[in-house]
Amino acid sequence: PGxxxxxxxxxxxxxxxxxxxxxxxxxxxxxNGIYGGLWVGNDRRIPxxxxxxxxxxxxxxxxxxxxxxxxxxxxxxxxxxxEGIGPKAKRPxxxxxxxxxxxxxxxxxxxxxxxLTEQVGAEAYISxxxxxxxxxxxxxxxxxxxxxxxxxxxxxxxxGRKEPWKVPYFGIGNELWGCGGNMRPEYGADETKRFATFIxxxxxxxxxxxxxxxNSDDYNWTEVMMREAMRHIDAVSLHYYTVPGGWAPKxxxxxxxxxxxxxxxxxxxxxxxxxxKHSAIMDKYDPQxxxxxxxxxxxxxxxxxPGTTPGFLRQQNTLRDALVAAIxxxxxxxxxxxxxxxxIAQMVNVLQAMILTDGPKMVLTPTYHVFEMxxxxxxxxxxxxxxxxxxxxRDKWAIPAVSASAVRGKDGAVxxxxxxxxxxxxxxxxxxxxxxxGTTITGRVLTAxxxxxxxxxxxxxxxxxxTFTGAQIANGTLSVTLxxxxxxxxxxx
Ligand code: AHR
Numbered sequence: 333p334g335x336x337x338x339x340x341x342x343x344x345x346x347x348x349x350x351x352x353x354x355x356x357x358x359x360x361x362x363x364n365g366i367y368g369g370l371w372v373g374n375d376r377r378i379p380x381x382x383x384x385x386x387x388x389x390x391x392x393x394x395x396x397x398x399x400x401x402x403x404x405x406x407x408x409x410x411x412x413x414x415e416g417i418g419p420k421a422k423r424p425x426x427x428x429x430x431x432x433x434x435x436x437x438x439x440x441x442x443x444x445x446x447x448l449t450e451q452v453g454a455e456a457y458i459s460x461x462x463x464x465x466x467x468x469x470x471x472x473x474x475x476x477x478x479x480x481x482x483x484x485x486x487x488x489x490x491x492g493r494k495e496p497w498k499v500p501y502f503g504i505g506n507e508l509w510g511c512g513g514n515m516r517p518e519y520g521a522d523e524t525k526r527f528a529t530f531i532x533x534x535x536x537x538x539x540x541x542x543x544x545x546x547n548s549d550d551y552n553w554t555e556v557m558m559r560e561a562m563r564h565i566d567a568v569s570l571h572y573y574t575v576p577g578g579w580a581p582k583x584x585x586x587x588x589x590x591x592x593x594x595x596x597x598x599x600x601x602x603x604x605x606x607x608x609k610h611s612a613i614m615d616k617y618d619p620q621x622x623x624x625x626x627x628x629x630x631x632x633x634x635x636x637x638p639g640t641t642p643g644f645l646r647q648q649n650t651l652r653d654a655l656v657a658a659i660x661x662x663x664x665x666x667x668x669x670x671x672x673x674x675x676i677a678q679m680v681n682v683l684q685a686m687i688l689t690d691g692p693k694m695v696l697t698p699t700y701h702v703f704e705m706x707x708x709x710x711x712x713x714x715x716x717x718x719x720x721x722x723x724x725x726r727d728k729w730a731i732p733a734v735s736a737s738a739v740r741g742k743d744g745a746v747x748x749x750x751x752x753x754x755x756x757x758x759x760x761x762x763x764x765x766x767x768x769x770g771t772t773i774t775g776r777v778l779t780a781x782x783x784x785x786x787x788x789x790x791x792x793x794x795x796x797x798x799t800f801t802g803a804q805i806a807n808g809t810l811s812v813t814l815x816x817x818x819x820x821x822x823x824x825x
Pocket of ligand 1: 360404405406407506507629677678683
């Protein structure tokens with residue numbers, strides 16, 4: 333081990349809330365994200381409740397998933413909600429033009445998705461169709477879901493649901509600069525205003541409107557959206573993927589060198605700069621921070637696993653992804669005053685998934701375990717933190733070896749998240765804790781012997797959290813040594 337990293341945590345000061353909605357998950361009609369991964373319909377071989385597989389729903393419940401974003405993604409701007417209600421046999425079979433050109437039989441529509449949210453115990457974040465839909469179609473969808481009375485509410489009741497649902501979050505299209513319509517920001521902002529105008533909240537509850545936001549460092553998009561449409565929206569989104577090696581050809585999720593490990597983590601650290609700069613633009617127009625920045629697509633994007641259907645974006649998930657998740661979750665803590673929601677892409681079987689399935693088999697990924705370890709962060713109070721870490725460098729990449737964040741949880745305990753990006757060396761850390769009365773530390777660690785370690789159906793426990801006892805506290809200083817390439821969560825009570 334080299335020089336210790338130095339961290340200070342101010343337990344006597346309160347930062348913003350670490351919003352539970354930062355743990356939102358994205359589930360798109362893409363590959364086996366919905367069909368096969370969540371929905372098995374009448375397939376009796378896989379135990380299910382009204383079509384949703386019990387094993388996956390139980391795993392998601394254990395995570396306490398707060399919100400699910402659906403039905404896209406790019407899928408959203410070609411989705412017509414009326415095609416997904418009523419008797420299944422009458423629903424049209426379409427082509428999923430964005431994702432593999434496969435058929436989409438609309439078996440999962442509004443009623444099924446809402447059932448899923450209720451089974452998981454999550455809130456609904458629905459993305460509407462601006463791209464090839466109309467403002468009327470979007471308004472009627474919201475009315476169909478949320479109103480107590482009227483022709484659309486009656487139709488909903490005839491389709492099996494008398495009580496209106498709550499739709500707390502509604503997206504005004506997705507990636508309007510790309511698959512959502514290839515719009516200029518000025519046109520996208522105008523369309524956002526027009527569509528948002530007709531989304532009416534039902535009596536007694538609010539539908540928060542989330543504008544389609546920037547691609548990565550397109551700061552002009554945020555500038556124009558805030559300048560033109562801010563009064564009509566509650567959040568503006570941001571999409572940023574970690575794509576080592578670039579878009580084509582994409583890199584392997586499991587076979588990579590240390591150089592690619594460093595590149596991946598280096599690219600993920602870009603999230604820090606992106607949020608800081610987009611937030612600074614938002615601050616100009618909205619110093620009160622009423623409008624959230626919703627990073628509603630983030631995560632790794634590699635090449636697909638060999639033998640999987642083209643366009644299905646099915647990728648394995650290694651210890652590297654665990655580090656990516658932890659670094660991002662720590663960055664979100666730093667910006668929790670503006671970032672109230674983020675959604676990892678995606679929930680099951682797609683991109684940086686929580687869960688992988690194959691027929692009746694299911695496995696939890698290292699990313700799942702990181703989310704589970706961070707659960708105490710939900711709605712905790714972010715504690716001010718300073719971090720002075722040695723750098724881990726490899727080839728042209730250099731990043732702080734240690735990433736960290738801390739909250740005072742709803743349970744009263746202080747939870748300290750630490751990760752060590754260096755795959756070769758442990759990271760000793762001295763943490764000065766001010767205003768933290770507790771002296772009892774418990775901890776868990778996620779690590780593995782190799783960078784490429786991952787869980788699969790034959791070996792589901794290659795990367796799972798273990799008890800961590802390597803931290804001591806004395807005279808207000810916490811001393812800890814993180815193993816190489818690890819994520820650690822400490823609880824001080
Ligand atoms: O998550 C996969 C795709 O990435 C989404 O459909 C789109 O919004 C983004 O480009």
